[in-house]
Amino acid sequence: MGDVELYFGWRTALLGLAVVQMLVLAIAVAGRPENRIANRLLAAFLVALGGFVTPYAIGFAGAYDAWRWLTFAPFSITLSLPPLLFAYTQALVSGRAPPRFALHMIAPGLQLAYFLIAFALPLEAKWAWYTGPHGTVIGPIFQVAFMASLAAYAVASVRLLRRYRAGLAEQRSDDDRFAAVWLTRVIIALAAVLALYSGFALWDLISGGIDFFQETGLYLAVSAIGLYLGVEGWRHAGLRFPTLQPAAMPETRAEPDWAALAADYDARLRDGGWAREPDLSLPVVARRLATNTGRLSRAINQGLGVNFSAWINGVRAETVAAALDAGSTEDLLTLALDAGFSSKASFNRAFQARYGVAPSRYRRGVSHPDFSSVAPEMRRAAG
Numbered sequence: 001m002g003d004v005e006l007y008f009g010w011r012t013a014l015l016g017l018a019v020v021q022m023l024v025l026a027i028a029v030a031g032r033p034e035n036r037i038a039n040r041l042l043a044a045f046l047v048a049l050g051g052f053v054t055p056y057a058i059g060f061a062g063a064y065d066a067w068r069w070l071t072f073a074p075f076s077i078t079l080s081l082p083p084l085l086f087a088y089t090q091a092l093v094s095g096r097a098p099p100r101f102a103l104h105m106i107a108p109g110l111q112l113a114y115f116l117i118a119f120a121l122p123l124e125a126k127w128a129w130y131t132g133p134h135g136t137v138i139g140p141i142f143q144v145a146f147m148a149s150l151a152a153y154a155v156a157s158v159r160l161l162r163r164y165r166a167g168l169a170e171q172r173s174d175d176d177r178f179a180a181v182w183l184t185r186v187i188i189a190l191a192a193v194l195a196l197y198s199g200f201a202l203w204d205l206i207s208g209g210i211d212f213f214q215e216t217g218l219y220l221a222v223s224a225i226g227l228y229l230g231v232e233g234w235r236h237a238g239l240r241f242p243t244l245q246p247a248a249m250p251e252t253r254a255e256p257d258w259a260a261l262a263a264d265y266d267a268r269l270r271d272g273g274w275a276r277e278p279d280l281s282l283p284v285v286a287r288r289l290a291t292n293t294g295r296l297s298r299a300i301n302q303g304l305g306v307n308f309s310a311w312i313n314g315v316r317a318e319t320v321a322a323a324l325d326a327g328s329t330e331d332l333l334t335l336a337l338d339a340g341f342s343s344k345a346s347f348n349r350a351f352q353a354r355y356g357v358a359p360s361r362y363r364r365g366v367s368h369p370d371f372s373s374v375a376p377e378m379r380r381a382a383g
Contacts, residue, residue: 006061011216015057016172016222020279022050025230032237035373038091042233045084049226051075056219067125068105074115078146078265078341082153085190088233089157089183092241100298107149129282143201148382166307167244170297171282173275173312176346182236186327189225262303265289265296268313276316282308313350316340320347321355324363332359 026141030043031114056074064070065264083104084267090098098104161183168175200218204210268289274280285308286296319339320332328335336347336359351359 008061011060015053019050021055022226024047027127027325029234037238041088041091046230048080053223072115072118077108077112079111081148083316086153086157093241154190169307169309173280174342175309255286257304258299262299275312278340315356317351317354324366
């Protein structure tokens with residue numbers, strides 16, 4: 001180590017603690033039995049993110065000055081981060097990794113191979129390469145490739161979430177439980193890393209180069225994002241995201257009267273009180289109506305002009321409105337849960353979509369002499 005001494009300052013303490021916490025969270029997430037594939041992919045992402053931060057955690061302590069042979073140590077495989085996080089979202093909604101996932105990992109594999117080969121070079125050759133071709137060509141290529149990968153996978157994740165939301169709305173009445181919050185936050189985290197990394201890269205370009213210490217903010221922020229994903233990922237590790245199945249096509253030669261068919265299905269749903277079940281799904285209702293999912297879905301879509309979620313939640317909203325019309329003094333949330341809603345947020349959203357006003361305002365209006373609760377048909381909303 002010569003006359004170089006290690007220095008354990010606040011930067012090393014904070015980043016080192018973050019790396020340890022990410023590794024602990026990775027172990028905890030990987031050990032959860034539910035959503036096994038998704039959880040293991042998130043664990044791999046956390047390990048990779050810990051590796052991303054590690055060179056700076058030890059670098060601020062002077063490790064690379066003390067042990068120059070650590071140059072090119074394959075800690076930070078940046079190109080693995082975007083595909084791993086995308087694969088995690090894919091596995092949550094489908095129960096499996098993206099098709100041909102191995103192809104997604106080719107670029108990270110090549111980056112790892114490059115670092116392993118460079119790391120194995122003799123010390124003098126290694127340093128000459130690091131200060132020469134790597135610093136001027138290879139390093140910037142990796143930076144650009146990382147930002148492009150982040151952007152591409154962020155776009156792919158947004159498209160995946162949109163498809164999943166639309167599919168859930170066609171097949172589940174409790175779709176808000178799965179699509180709206182956690183997956184959106186994962187995508188926001190991906191976009192945040194892109195914005196941070198791009199911002200520092202731009203700063204580096206405009207200023208003519210920033211030093212090791214000026215990048216402290218970037219790695220502290222990335223560490224915070226990683227810890228957030230780890231903690232929230234562990235909290236959501238047991239939530240089973242419904243795997244959507246293609247709706248069976250209706251077996252009919254002549255085009256039926258979808259409006260009449262939808263009216264019949266709607267009446268039978270109301271008579272059976274099925275909408276009060278919070279986790280009601282398209283296959284369950286189709287089975288009770290002695291039809292297939294494709295026929296039921298088309299009847300609701302074409303006969304009522306709404307998707308499955310809007311249909312069921314519209315009926316639930318009508319149940320609450322009927323109770324308010326009758327003078328019920330029960331708390332709104334109690335009425336909502338009794339009607340089949342799984343949360344206050346989904347209740348407020350569905351009631352607003354059905355009646356055009358918030359439930360609290362509807363309740364106040366019931367006592368007004370000019371109030372009318374007439375809503376002749378379900379609002380033809382997409383979700």
